[in-house]
Amino acid sequence: xxxYIVYSIDVEYEDHAYGRVETRTETFTGGPGEVPTDMYxxxxxxxxxxxxxxxxxxIPSNFTAVQTSE
Numbered sequence: 326x327x328x329y330i331v332y333s334i335d336v337e338y339e340d341h342a343y344g345r346v347e348t349r350t351e352t353f354t355g356g357p358g359e360v361p362t363d364m365y366x367x368x369x370x371x372x373x374x375x376x377x378x379x380x381x382x383x384i385p386s387n388f389t390a391v392q393t394s395e
Contacts, residue, residue: 327395329357332388336368339378348380357395361388 333354340347351371355364365383372379381387 327357328392329394330390331355331357331393332359332361332364332390334361334364334368334381334383334388336383337380338372339380341376341378361385364388 331354333352336351336353338349338351340349353364353368353371355361361383362385368379368383371377
């Protein structure tokens, strides 16, 4: 049985759809062995693809670490 750390972050963002601005939150969870910096690209691509404006700063201290095991 292997123990590992899983990082997650709640990203607050603005959705400018349908002529109005709504603030929403999306949770991203990394896989086994991923560190916060590994997740930056995935989150940035999600933001870019959807045209969102991020309100949460993507820095390691904003991620939550949880120890899990298989």
